[in-house]
Amino acid sequence: MISKWLYSKRVRTVAFITCLFFIITYSSLFNNVYLDQFKQSPINYHIPSTAHSSDINMRIYTPHLNTLRDQLTRTFPYDPESLIPHTIWQTWKNGPQDSKFPSKFRSTQKKWTSMAQATGYQYSLITDESILPLLQNLYGEVPLVIEAYNLLPTIILKADFFRYLILYARGGIYSDMDTHPLKPFNEWVSSSESTLYKQLYSGTLLPYKNVNRDSTKLPSHEPGLIIGIEADPDREDWAKWYARRMQFCQWTIQSKPGHPLLRELILNITATTLKSVQGSPYSDDQNEMFDLKHLRDYDINYRYSSSRNSSNYDYTQKKNRKNVDGTDIMNWTGPGIFTDITFEYLSNIIRTNNDIPLLNSDLQKPLNDEIINEQSKSIKRFYNIISEQLLTYARIPWEFFAFLQNPAMVDDVMILPITSFSPGVGQMEAKGTDDKLAFVEHLFSGSWKEDADKNSNKNSNKNNGGIPPVPE
Ligand SMILES: *[C@@H]1O[C@H](CO)[C@@H](O)[C@H](O)[C@H]1NC(C)=O
Numbered sequence: 001m002i003s004k005w006l007y008s009k010r011v012r013t014v015a016f017i018t019c020l021f022f023i024i025t026y027s028s029l030f031n032n033v034y035l036d037q038f039k040q041s042p043i044n045y046h047i048p049s050t051a052h053s054s055d056i057n058m059r060i061y062t063p064h065l066n067t068l069r070d071q072l073t074r075t076f077p078y079d080p081e082s083l084i085p086h087t088i089w090q091t092w093k094n095g096p097q098d099s100k101f102p103s104k105f106r107s108t109q110k111k112w113t114s115m116a117q118a119t120g121y122q123y124s125l126i127t128d129e130s131i132l133p134l135l136q137n138l139y140g141e142v143p144l145v146i147e148a149y150n151l152l153p154t155i156i157l158k159a160d161f162f163r164y165l166i167l168y169a170r171g172g173i174y175s176d177m178d179t180h181p182l183k184p185f186n187e188w189v190s191s192s193e194s195t196l197y198k199q200l201y202s203g204t205l206l207p208y209k210n211v212n213r214d215s216t217k218l219p220s221h222e223p224g225l226i227i228g229i230e231a232d233p234d235r236e237d238w239a240k241w242y243a244r245r246m247q248f249c250q251w252t253i254q255s256k257p258g259h260p261l262l263r264e265l266i267l268n269i270t271a272t273t274l275k276s277v278q279g280s281p282y283s284d285d286q287n288e289m290f291d292l293k294h295l296r297d298y299d300i301n302y303r304y305s306s307s308r309n310s311s312n313y314d315y316t317q318k319k320n321r322k323n324v325d326g327t328d329i330m331n332w333t334g335p336g337i338f339t340d341i342t343f344e345y346l347s348n349i350i351r352t353n354n355d356i357p358l359l360n361s362d363l364q365k366p367l368n369d370e371i372i373n374e375q376s377k378s379i380k381r382f383y384n385i386i387s388e389q390l391l392t393y394a395r396i397p398w399e400f401f402a403f404l405q406n407p408a409m410v411d412d413v414m415i416l417p418i419t420s421f422s423p424g425v426g427q428m429e430a431k432g433t434d435d436k437l438a439f440v441e442h443l444f445s446g447s448w449k450e451d452a453d454k455n456s457n458k459n460s461n462k463n464n465g466g467i468p469p470v471p472e
């Protein structure tokens, strides 16, 4: 009975027409603009470079391939509307119950634990022996990240990488051992419970490109990533002391899990490590996991090659514990790369989106007859440059954060003035530890750097990699 029905001519014709219909709709669908977002990137190598992805919208990246970027996005999806997790992360060789725990950290660590207790935050000190099991647990779905962590040849590189990894996976506040908190966490401007937060969110938004700002509002949820300024040295010879004219600090960072800026940073560090380190199974020049057209992106030896002395620097070396220098640390895992990826991300999202809220209450247009002195420590000095960059090129220039006195926002990334994580340094317009925007104090900074730099060539590396403070 059924088979007779199946073979009847009418049913066959209907089936044929239905098939044809599906074939036609699907093939036209594949030429459809709607589907273009799924083939927006021609990238099919597994580990893309972050330097050649200007066509990708980093803010709303939808995983559709199996690159490392896709794996990271799938493993830690980003929820911009969530609250910032109430967790504090620190890391050291051993814990305070160990007699070898440095006595200088006993009081700073105590301040973090008691402040956490008082505000209902969870405190975690991750010791060296628990780092790897923790990463294996968190990054089991992204094994290349764990391989990269293991390959990093020095403790400083690993410690830098770890802070980005823990925040990307779990969120909260990461802070170095040589810091201590100055205010309860629910009084930080990033917390929706604070009065500072409420004041900030009533500010007016700035224009960029030709976007009609009436339709854009600041999001009503807490910022997703909070970054402090480390250095803003307004002097010609700034490069003697710092790696970047506007440098962000990474001794304290606060975030929600899965933030796309941290994803790009982790992707960049993983890629560089797998290519540059001696003994890496991925480091040969034919490895098709990398974008072979841009192999130098992955090789730390070529990171800003102008800073290396080409007559005595060996560009073919693979990196090991003995030949890592200050330039490597800055530009591989440290504040140099952190700052670069931050600016690239911020410019990417305003270029590829028309509804990014931009807030900087310091940035006022100078009055018609107002003369702004070349020495003036006011962002007004840069008003024209900033406007041109925003309106014409859709770029966030470093000047956007110059002499910053109040928190600035670009989408859900909050940039804090130097006073917030570096109060009391007595220069670069930093205010004191009692300021309302001073949240964390950074002590004994820079002492690690002498050890780290003993491998560097003194002639070719005059840059000390950012030891604050700059002597005035
Ligand atoms: C990492 O970022 C730096 C700074 O933008 C860039 O020069 C480099 O090419 C990037 N490398 C990779 C592998 O993403």
Ligand SMILES: *[C@@H]1O[C@H](CO)[C@@H](O)[C@H](O)[C@H]1NC(C)=O
Pocket (backbone or CB within 6 Å): 242, 243, 303, 304, 307, 326, 327, 328, 330, 331, 336, 463, 464, 465
């Ligand atoms: C890192 O890269 C920058 C390029 O902006 C370069 O000037 C610098 O010398 C390199 N090294 C350090 C330590 O910053």
Ligand SMILES: *[C@@H]1O[C@H](CO)[C@@H](O)[C@H](O)[C@H]1NC(C)=O
Pocket (backbone or CB within 6 Å): 309, 310, 311, 312, 459, 460
């Ligand atoms: C680069 O190294 C060569 C050989 O060691 C040296 O003679 C030269 O002065 C160095 N150049 C710079 C700019 O440091």
